[in-house]
Amino acid sequence: xxxxxxxxxxxxxxxxxxxxxxxxxxxxxxxxxxxxxxxxxxxxxxxxxxxxxxxxxxxxxxxxxxxxxxxxxxxxxxxxxxxxxxxxxxxxxxxxxxxxxxxxxxxxxxxxxxxxxxxxxxxxxxxxxxxxxxxxxxxxxxxxxxxxxxxxxxxxxxxxxxxxxxxxxxxxxxx
Numbered sequence: 001x002x003x004x005x006x007x008x009x010x011x012x013x014x015x016x017x018x019x020x021x022x023x024x025x026x027x028x029x030x031x032x033x034x035x036x037x038x039x040x041x042x043x044x045x046x047x048x049x050x051x052x053x054x055x056x057x058x059x060x061x062x063x064x065x066x067x068x069x070x071x072x073x074x075x076x077x078x079x080x081x082x083x084x085x086x087x088x089x090x091x092x093x094x095x096x097x098x099x100x101x102x103x104x105x106x107x108x109x110x111x112x113x114x115x116x117x118x119x120x121x122x123x124x125x126x127x128x129x130x131x132x133x134x135x136x137x138x139x140x141x142x143x144x145x146x147x148x149x150x151x152x153x154x155x156x157x158x159x160x161x162x163x164x165x166x167x168x169x170x171x172x173x174x175x
Contacts, residue, residue, distance in 0.1 A: 001045050006168055008037055009088055013161040016081050020157040026077030031084045038088030057086030057094050064098070072141035078156045085164060093167060100163030105156055112154060 012034040016026045035058065042050030061082035068074035082101075086094040113119040133139045 001041070005038070005041055005088060008034065008041070009085065009164060009168075012081075012084060012088075013157075013164060016077075016157045017155070017161055020077065020155045024075075024153065024155070026075075026081055026157060028080070031077075031080050034084045035087040038084065041088070042090075053090045054087045057088070057090040058083045060086050060091045061094055061098060070141075071139060075153075075156065078160065081157060081160055085160075093171070096167045096170075097160065097163045100166045101156070101159045102163075104162045104166075105154075105159035108159055109154060 012030060015030040019025060019027045019030070035054075039051065039054040042054045044050070046053055061079060065074055065079045065082065069076060069079055082094060082098060085097055089097075110119070113122055
């Protein structure tokens with residue numbers, strides 16, 4: 001079962017990275033198919049418990065990460081990718097993947113900001129944002145534009161994929 005489920009997970013992650021790289025979007029059809037296959041596999045191996053396993057794994061990242069989406073910090077596609085991973089692998093696996101992905105994403109963002117010489121500017125904006133949110137008791141969308149007025153973003157699917165691979169290795173699933 002491990003090879004089948006890790007194979008499905010790998011295909012979903014590769015498709016997510018490809019579409020995210022090309023369009024800054026992760027296609028819903030890939031995520032829906034991955035979720036349905038994950039639920040089907042879990043039902044086949046766990047019976048009725050497979051439905052609960054998949055449902056809880058699916059809903060967990062949505063509930064946990066919705067605040068970051070509301071602030072504009074995390075994209076809907078990233079949350080849906082975490083939810084698909086949850087439907088395939090369950091809550092515990094997904095929680096570890098989320099932890100690893102956010103650590104990796106933070107390191108990626110730090111490297112990008114240092115390379116583009118934007119670290120001080122972004123940290124200043126962040127602390128100003130926090131100060132205003134506390135003083136005004138209001139949390140508007142977190143938005144930082146580059147010199148052209150475009151939102152500054154990164155492909156978080158890379159961090160999600162790396163976090164998943166790290167946890168698959170740590171979980172004894174591959175290598």
